[in-house]
Amino acid sequence: MVHFDLMLPEGGAPGALWSAIDVLRELNALARTRNPRDRLPAVAWRFVDAQGRTHKWHAQVCICDEERLYARKPIAGPRVLLLPPLEMRSIPALRRLASRNAKLVETIRERLDAGHLVGACGTSVWLLAQSGRLTLAPIPWLYQSGFEDQFPDVRIEAREPIVVQHGIVCAAAPPLMHALVLHLAAYAGLADLAHAGAEKLLLNAERQALSATMTRKEVMGQSRDTPLYRAQTWIQANAGRPLKLADAAAAASISERTLSRLFRQHLNKTPQEYLQELRVQRAQMWLEGTWRSVEEIAHDCGYSDTSAFCRMFARATGTSPRGYRDRYTFRGPRAHWRLNENGEGRQ
Template structure:
């Protein structure tokens, strides 16, 4: 029987920990026989998990017999104990499959096993992961990445997508679909493998000379603004404005404006019944086609797919 070891390190995220336990224990043949032996293991006898503590019934020695090792995220992405890294490297060397959920990617990345590979994590942590591990190609816009032996997933519910994907890989779509139904979860989420990212505008230092201009841009985002008009409003040349913007926001005035429009569109998709064509016009895009293309590039799904997922 395929053995799955779920590693609970200190400050493990309870949701991330519960996800593989639930998915793999629900996977059964039509006659009711279990398909996975699931072990919860830890590096210490007692593990803090937010509002409670737990006592993993197995230690790191369980990793030596696991066919698949799942690494849930931890609330604090601190240094990973050396004995954990060594145990994971040994498991990988003998062919075990390693999969991370959310910030569990930091644990897997610390082993060096992801170097040269594509990986993902929660979009809020993607920049930190990329900065700490430049040898990894971090993709913040997908639900999970399957490199064969090493897999990573985005935050929270994306762990369900990853675990269902593993069941499907091991036992086919019919078994995985049964598990998905028991979890009240679609086997494949509509909208493709895209995280629904809320994109924050780049921060601007308080008191910056750009603050009044940025407020004006937000108030006038629906207008067909040109770089020349924005520069005139700022009483600067276009070249100077571009330089100041890059220094203080890391982007250009027009890119900042497009992001402000997309954020406004997300709000309208969530809170109104307006047709996509009307929203495109209200937020300042010249055509619905241009709006759909820009929205998909920034958010990772179509306006219709976003509304379906997030309409209250």
């Protein structure tokens, strides 16, 4: 079990911690769905104050006895300290607020020394920087100059919204709280569960686009009508059947040689590699979210030979289709799938 301490510092934004609780509850729900016989939750949490004591608000937000029990009596396992954003009226006001949380800064040092993980969202990165343990921080452009003036030894990461380093995970802004909690859960040893949680709670733009190609027969919009785009959309629309390079080239009205050159030049892969990646992505989606058989999935990925599909999938992912499903599915065991908690109906 991973135990999260949700810190309520002076001037902190408690609403962000409510978002964190939503994620933790979803992880527990997923864990119960995947393994109904395991009654131990995957994660536990409690609100704490700067001294590490259970905050008076905790009892008000618990919705079941399980949440109250494991907050009072945490089971041995990884520990995570999560910091919400601090109020941000101005850079000088933020600096003063961080200074008033000196006791919390000391707690951060103690937690890191004890091997705990620490996560900071938005402006609470200032508290981590004051601890002297931060070397890299994702800071929004609006605050970068103020942060750099105060902490010149901390390198600013301007491109990645979430940064992971030596037991610390930082998110640049409050809307990233869901993703931050999932990163921390993965870091604490719940990578498979966090992966499933991300598919339910976060928008996966790549899979969103991929799902559209799996349900539409036509691609709208002529402004992107280039040979490479035509070839890509044709491959996406026909990935469920055996394909030849010549067919894709004909759909794009170019030669096979030109098609291969365009793929290598712009995508750094061959058309065959592009097709294989597409089929693997589709197979992963079906394995995670459905109970379709491996044979059915192989067929709908353009393979008449299930064994050949399994070999291709294992080379691409490092595991078999069944092994992948066991690790990443967010559905319960098939015997439980059609039953709700009262033994009636579908999930």
